[in-house]
Amino acid sequence: MPRPDSLAAGPGTLLVEVAVPVPLDQFFTYRWTPGGADESPPARGDLVVAPFGRRRRVIGLVVAVRPAGETEVTVGGHDIRPLERVLPPAYRLASDRLRLAEWLAAYYALPLGEVVPLFHPPDPGTRRRASRAPTPAYPLQDGTAEIVLSAAQQAATSAALQQLDDGHFGVVMLHGITGSGKTEVYLQVIGEALARGRGALFLLPEIALTPQTLARIVARFGPVAATVHSGLSSGERCRVHEAAAAGEVRLVVGPRSALFAPVRDLGVIVVDEEHETSYKQEEKPRYHARHAALARGREAGAVVLLGSATPDLESWDNGRRGAYRLFTLTDRPVGVLPDVEVVDLRGEQAPDGFSPRLTEALAAELNxxxxxxxxxxxxxxxxxxxxxxxxxxxxxxxxxxxxxxxLRPRRLLCHYCGFSRAAPVACSHCGGRDFLPAGGGTERLELSLQATFPGVKVLRLDQDTTRRRGSHARILGAFAGARAQILVGTQMVAKGHHFPGVGLVGVLAADDGLTLPDYRADERAFQLLTQVAGRTGRVRPGLVIFQSWQPDHPIVRLAAHHDYAGFAEAELANRRALGYPPARRLLRIAVASRRAAAAQQGVDELAGVLREGLTGGDREVLGPAPGVFARLQDRHRWQVLIKGTLGSAQKRWLAACAKATEARVGGVEVLIDVDPVGLY
Ligand SMILES: [Zn+2]
Ligand SMILES: [Zn+2]
Known part of the structure; x- marks a missing residue:
């Protein structure tokens, strides 16, 4: 029997359409009845807590509100359920954030409700002040001396400020080698924006890897600056959110999630190291924070500053075509670019991966x-x-x-799903009892260095040594404080650290990664080589050694000459010839299933439907083809690529086709990846 209070809509009752975070492309209707003395009626843009299903509660976004008719209490024979509560105004999505949410949903083919969680902390309104995440203790090398900008820094700063004063959206792209002073430009522009009463956002690729930049920003702007990241407690994240909404915090710094902070009168958005793939969120809702930053900048009338030593080719292309204002910072205010020596590994004796030249150079540095x-x-x-x-x-x-x-512990590990087992005593194929460790790894390098240079302290920075919270900062801090002489690691060592004591950078296998079956493989390899080479020469001339099996490979050569522009021109010509981004847009549809037959049936059906439905324009449907990793985590994987431009209506249709395939073929998952950053 229906509850008596739901039999008729009383005066003042409202019907509220809510976008709920579920994978259904529809809104849900709730009712709101005046009653609570302190509660004002919900309006478009408000976040609300609503019951969903039998016992779930969800946070949804109000998209429309209208007065209820007198007898309007059911939808499709079901009682319209009441909203549980309206969240305080600090959590409302106003103007630019509301339009950003709508843009994200349309661009990334997502139901509006699924992007809502990006816009609020996990438990909005939490008061409990749980423990703060440890702030990395890190020596701050940024001097407090009077700052004198170089001519290039000054030009970029002026262009950004002019854009800011014009009050229109615009993009300023800083192409600057590592150490050329991009951060100082960001900070100057932010300082001026704050002085003009505007707010700012500063995005960094990974908080744990950029403690110096973080410390520098906080030291410069004090309490109007705050950081947000997943390491903070709910209470702390709510405090920053509410302070930003109230205008007390006016600069929010953090990884991609910081983009959604409710900073008022947004004037500047900085996307530092804009080429980094960590700006792409690879779980639902999939989006790219650089692209979303441009969308928010447009909605807020803000200036967006993109910076990198190795810009993403799409950004670079926009810069050279004049869509962005491009500034190149060529000089290091301190230090010079290092010399790069390429060591040919063919025919070399390189025990444990070290050529005699690298060993000799290493010994000289340590001496x-x-x-x-x-x-x-x-x-x-x-x-x-x-x-x-x-x-x-x-x-x-x-x-x-x-x-x-x-080796420590002695196990075999899958780097894709985390499976592990003890190293075997006997071969599972022939029963043999002798094994050879083939190919290298950071753990082996570390041990080999300890054997070659006894008494020298070696630190290792990779996923295995940084599992514990704060371990990144501890390792980097120890190296920056010269408590170790050698830092060995994976691409984590390539990120923006400033170590004035480093005179040598060695790349053990410069051509690693060039053979990946991905159209971005060369771009990634070039970026990594350039970034890692930039770790030296900050104070005095440094030396970089690239060991390579393909010393004449164009990517190795261009990186050795620090020639980004040369690389970009060659690679853009490739992309145009092959029709890959930025020449044409790309969308990836991945189909996966535990059953091989189901995955194949699903992808075949879907590819057929897409081929018929997406004719015309510059569009092209490629595949189906097995994923680069044809089976991962016990799932058989296929993909279809769509080259060309799709409008939001077509993307919506695509999402509906994906849903239909999931419904028709049991046990199949379909995901849509707009602008994929990797094809795997
Ligand atoms: Zn595995
Ligand atoms: Zn065997």
Whole structure:
């Protein structure tokens, strides 16, 4: 029997359409009845707590409100359920944030409700002040001396300020080698924006890897600046959110999630290291924070500053075509670009991966009392543990990918799904008892260095040594404080640290990554080589050694000459010839299932429907093809690529086709990845 209070709508009762975070492309109707003395009626843009299903409560976004008719109390024979509560005004999505939410949903083919969680902390309104995440103790090397801008810094700053004063959206792109002073430009522009009463957002790729920049910003702007990231407690995140909404915090710094902070009168958005793939969120809701920053900048009439030593090719292309104002900072205010030597590994004796030249250079650096960074993009001890008798090595039972040998603890690990087991005593194929660790890894490098240079302190920075909270900062802090002479690690060592004591950077395998079956493989490889080479020469001339099996490969050569523009021109010509971004847009549809037959049936059906439905324009449907990793985490994977431009109506249709395939073929998951950053 229906509850008596739901039989008729009383005076003042409102019907509220709510976008709820569920994968359904529809809004849900709730009712709101005046009653609570302090509660004002919900309005478009408000966040509300609503019951959903039998016992769930969700946070949804109000999209429309209208007065209820007198007998209007059911929808499709069901009682319209009451809203539980309206969240305080600090959580309302006003103007630019509301339009950003709508843009995200349309652009990324998502139901509006699914983007709502981006716009609020996990438990809005939490009062409990739980423990603060440890602030990394990090030596601040940024001097407090009077700051004198170089001519290039001054020009970029003036352009951004002019844009700010014009009050229109615009993009200023800073292409600057590592150490060329991009951060100072950001800080100048932010300072001026704050002085004009405007707010600012500062996005960094990864908080844990950029403690210096973070410390520098907070030191410069004091209490009007705050950081948000997932390491903070709910209470702390709510406090920052509410302070930003109230206008007390006017600069929010953080990883991609900081983009959604309710900073008022937004004037500046900085996207530092804008080429970094960590700006792409790879779980639902999938979006790219750089692209979303441009959308928010447009909605807020703000200036967006993109900065990188190796800009994303799409950004670079926009810069050279004049869509963005492009500034190149070529000089290092302090230090010079390092010399890069390429060591040909063919025919070299390179025990444990070290050529005689690298070993000699390393010994010389250590003798001089300087530090060195060694980069190798594989963790573990060896790529595989091979049977000495039959040559075979074990693969992951769920991924069809070789297991990596780790020494401490002595186990075989799958780097894709986390599967692990003890290293075998006998070969599972032939029973042989002798094994050879084949290929290298950071763990092996560390041990080899300790053996070659006894008494020298070596630190390792990779996923294995940074599992514990705060361990990143501890390792980086110890190295910056010269409590170790060598830092060895994966691409984590390539990120923006400033170590004045580093005189040598060694890249163990410069051509690693060039063979990945992905149209971005060369771009990634070039970016990494350039970034890692930039870790030296900050104070005095440094030396970089690239060890390579393909010393004449254009990417290795261009990176050795610090020639970004040359790289970009060649690569853009490639992309145009092959029709890849930025020449044409790309959308990836991935189909996965535990059952091989279901995955294939699903992808075949879907590809057929898309081929028929997406004719015309510059569009092209490619595939289906097996994923680069055809089986991962026990799922068989296929993909379809769509090249060309899709409007939001077409994306919506695409999302509906994906849903229909999931409904028709049991056990199949379909995901839509707009502007994928990797094809795997
Ligand atoms: Zn064997
Ligand atoms: Zn696996």
């Amino acid at each position: 001089e009392g300087r530090q060195a960074i060694l980069y190798y993009n594989r963790r573990g001890f060896a790529r595989s543990l091979q049977c000495a008798a039959c040559g075979r090595a074990d693969a992951c039972p769920s991924c069809d990918i070789g297991l990596v040998y780790h």
